Amino acid sequence: xxxxxxxxxxxxxxxxxxxxxxxxxxxxxxxxxxxxxxxxxxxxxxxxxxxxxxxxxxxxxxxxxxxxxxxxxxxxxxxxxxxxxxxxxxxxxxxxxxxxxxxxxxxxxxxxxxxxxxxxxxxxxxxxxxxxxxxxxxxxxxxxxxxxxxxxxxxxxxxxxxxxxxxxxxxxxxxxxxxxxxxxxxxxxxxxxxxxxxxxxxxxxxxxxxxxxxxxxxxxxxxxxxxxxxxxxxxxxxxxxxxxxxxxxxx
Numbered sequence: 001x002x003x004x005x006x007x008x009x010x011x012x013x014x015x016x017x018x019x020x021x022x023x024x025x026x027x028x029x030x031x032x033x034x035x036x037x038x039x040x041x042x043x044x045x046x047x048x049x050x051x052x053x054x055x056x057x058x059x060x061x062x063x064x065x066x067x068x069x070x071x072x073x074x075x076x077x078x079x080x081x082x083x084x085x086x087x088x089x090x091x092x093x094x095x096x097x098x099x100x101x102x103x104x105x106x107x108x109x110x111x112x113x114x115x116x117x118x119x120x121x122x123x124x125x126x127x128x129x130x131x132x133x134x135x136x137x138x139x140x141x142x143x144x145x146x147x148x149x150x151x152x153x154x155x156x157x158x159x160x161x162x163x164x165x166x167x168x169x170x171x172x173x174x175x176x177x178x179x180x181x182x183x184x185x186x187x188x189x190x191x192x193x194x195x196x197x198x199x200x201x202x203x204x205x206x207x208x209x210x211x212x213x214x215x216x217x218x219x220x221x222x223x224x225x226x227x228x229x230x231x232x233x234x235x236x237x238x239x240x241x242x243x244x245x246x247x248x249x250x251x
Contacts (some may be wrong), residue, residue, distance in 0.1 A: 035053075096112065162189050
């Protein structure tokens, strides 16, 4: 009897394992294999190349410059929305952080405070059900707030508010065990111990900060007026007009 049970079990596992043997491996299997090989236990010892997927893993990426040229596929609309959100937030922060120079010095309280950046990332995620994370990273000693008036040094060494959508399906108050998509984890990635260099997003020990080397700090080779600039026309309540030029994100 035990021999029959073992034989049937072995036959079952063999059939389950081999039911896809007739299908040849494709690119999807390669990408899935790369994802499964990296876990929370072996991430620190993995080769840096294995922590990134190839740039062509996702094809037909939407580009705002090609909206009227190339069609946007139905399964790429969320990527297009993500692209538009990133550009709109880039324009917004570029303007409000540079528009302070056209105001009198006594109005420096118009600058956004630290909490404003936290709430801004929360708003990005809460207003978009298909976006699960949002963050704003500052270069070293580039973040300051008007509330630090009493201090000599108004800058912060690191500041990177980040919001991530949490899964609250297992909370005791949710009897249906259904995620509400309204629970968020908010952290400042710039708050870390000086002894933990792997948590410093500006350090080479922070293994997935390739984007930092490409975007921050904003070191311009040559003249600053070669950067991309935009103009906005403002009409005030006293019927006066103003055209403000500011540096914005490259498109």
